[in-house]
Amino acid sequence: xxxxxxxxxxxxxxxxxxxxxxxxxxxxxxxxxxxxxxxxxxxxxxxxxxxxxxxxxxxxxxxxxxxxxxxxxxxxxxxxxxxxxxxxxxxxxxxxxxxxxxxxxxxxxxxxxxxxxxxxxxxxxxxxxxxxxxxxxxxxxxxxxxxxxxxxxxxxxxxxxxxxxxxxxxxxxxxxxxxxxxxxxxxxxxxxxxxxxxxxxxxxxxxxxxxxxxxxxxxxxxxxxxxxxxxxxxxxxxxxxxxxxxxxxxxxxxxxxxxxxxxxxxxxxxxxxxxxxxxxxxxxxxxx
Amino acid sequence: xxxxxxxxxxxxxxxxxxxxxxxxxxxxxxxxxxxxxxxxxxxxxxxxxxxxxxxxxxxxxxxxxxxxxxxxxxxx
Ligand SMILES: Cc1ncc(C[n+]2csc(CCOP(=O)(O)OP(=O)(O)O)c2C)c(N)n1
Ligand code: SF4
Ligand code: SF4
Ligand code: SF4
Numbered sequence: 053x054x055x056x057x058x059x060x061x062x063x064x065x066x067x068x069x070x071x072x073x074x075x076x077x078x079x080x081x082x083x084x085x086x087x088x089x090x091x092x093x094x095x096x097x098x099x100x101x102x103x104x105x106x107x108x109x110x111x112x113x114x115x116x117x118x119x120x121x122x123x124x125x126x127x128x129x130x131x132x133x134x135x136x137x138x139x140x141x142x143x144x145x146x147x148x149x150x151x152x153x154x155x156x157x158x159x160x161x162x163x164x165x166x167x168x169x170x171x172x173x174x175x176x177x178x179x180x181x182x183x184x185x186x187x188x189x190x191x192x193x194x195x196x197x198x199x200x201x202x203x204x205x206x207x208x209x210x211x212x213x214x215x216x217x218x219x220x221x222x223x224x225x226x227x228x229x230x231x232x233x234x235x236x237x238x239x240x241x242x243x244x245x246x247x248x249x250x251x252x253x254x255x256x257x258x259x260x261x262x263x264x265x266x267x268x269x270x271x272x273x274x275x276x277x278x279x280x281x282x283x284x285x286x287x288x289x290x291x292x293x294x295x296x297x298x299x300x301x302x303x304x305x306x307x308x309x310x311x312x313x314x315x316x317x318x319x320x321x322x323x324x325x326x327x328x329x330x331x332x333x334x335x336x337x338x339x340x
Numbered sequence: 341x342x343x344x345x346x347x348x349x350x351x352x353x354x355x356x357x358x359x360x361x362x363x364x365x366x367x368x369x370x371x372x373x374x375x376x377x378x379x380x381x382x383x384x385x386x387x388x389x390x391x392x393x394x395x396x397x398x399x400x401x402x403x404x405x406x407x408x409x410x411x412x413x414x415x416x
Binding site: 054055057058060062063065066067069070071072073074075076077079080081084113225226228229232265266267270271 | 344347348351353360364365367368369370371374375402405406407408409410413416
């Protein structure tokens with residue numbers, strides 16, 4: 053029964069998440085992709101911070117690391133450097149990744165560490181009872197925004213792309229098959245990959261914002277999400293209020309762990325120390 | 341988990357054709373019901389998933405992958 057059940061810590065079920073919480077759907081995507089890519093489960097590490105999304109490692113029968121709020125990428129970077137053969141997936145909430153962890157996010161992307169990171173963006177601090185986050189839409193209600201949120205949210209893909217990531221994608225839990233593909237491509241990619249996933253939090257966000265159920269929130273996703281391909285054929289008016297999904301950005305760039313290993317082996321063999329091998333980015337320099 | 345196979349065997353999955361459900365994990369969110377393209381599923385009086393019309397099921401698998409609680413399996 054259920055080929056994929058073997059990836060779960062069955063004795064920990066049912067999960068703590070509220071009915072309809074999207075975190076469980078993302079968890080399903082992750083195990084399908086690991087299964088499809090035939091990655092040895094003993095090589096997989098799920099790293100999380102704190103939040104409802106942070107509970108995911110407790111349910112997955114891989115190597116798991118439940119770290120501190122906002123710091124998942126820091127722990128993951130250390131792990132990757134210590135053991136580059138690990139397949140590391142970092143799961144974060146929007147508050148986790150963008151507020152307290154915002155600094156770590158941009159620097160992990162800038163270093164281009166080979167990690168697959170997933171921001172489960174439910175537009176709110178779910179675990180602590182519905183405070184607004186840097187991803188909460190303008191005008192939306194939260195316990196800390198009883199008259200509507202004044203602040204504009206981050207455009208997450210732009211932020212991470214501008215910081216230096218190799219792969220940036222966005223999906224929704226409603227578009228589950230697409231989400232499988234986006235995570236899969238992120239895992240195949242050398243370098244820092246980020247998938248932003250729009251995910252319902254009916255309890256912390258929905259019920260304050262006229263979407264009482266996960267169903268209503270997923271209907272919203274169904275109506276509002278357009279794939280990049282479809283969006284390219286739409287005009288500005290048609291794209292108003294739409295969310296563009298798919299692989300939004302991809303590039304080839306030096307990956308940090310590999311660059312680090314290369315440097316270490318050079319230093320260890322004392323070969324050509326002092327000779328600049330790394331592209332400086334300053335262009336050609338003429339010494340006097 | 342060493343005794344995983346024993347644990348899986350002990351779970352009482354209810355099977356209706358290609359659809360198997362595990363009631364203890366169902367939280368009654370209704371996602372599978374709402375988005376099944378063939379209206380195969382409903383929520384019962386206890387708020388848990390019930391298979392209404394197994395014959396209309398196309399085995400598309402959407403209910404399985406959208407269930408946040410792993411309470412449905414569509415047999416391949
Ligand atoms: C250093 C620190 N500050 C604050 C908290 C309290 N706290 C726990 S979870 C959380 C935010 C949760 O929101 P998010 O990261 O969006 O995840 P979600 O629960 O929505 O999945 C906060 C502020 C904490 N645990 N540690
Ligand atoms: S509070 Fe929101 S994010 Fe947390 S488990 Fe409930 S629905 Fe999910
Ligand atoms: S497999 Fe498809 S058709 Fe069958 S119950 Fe699930 S969603 Fe409905
Ligand atoms: S999606 Fe899963 S938890 Fe929700 S009603 Fe269906 S079987 Fe139950």
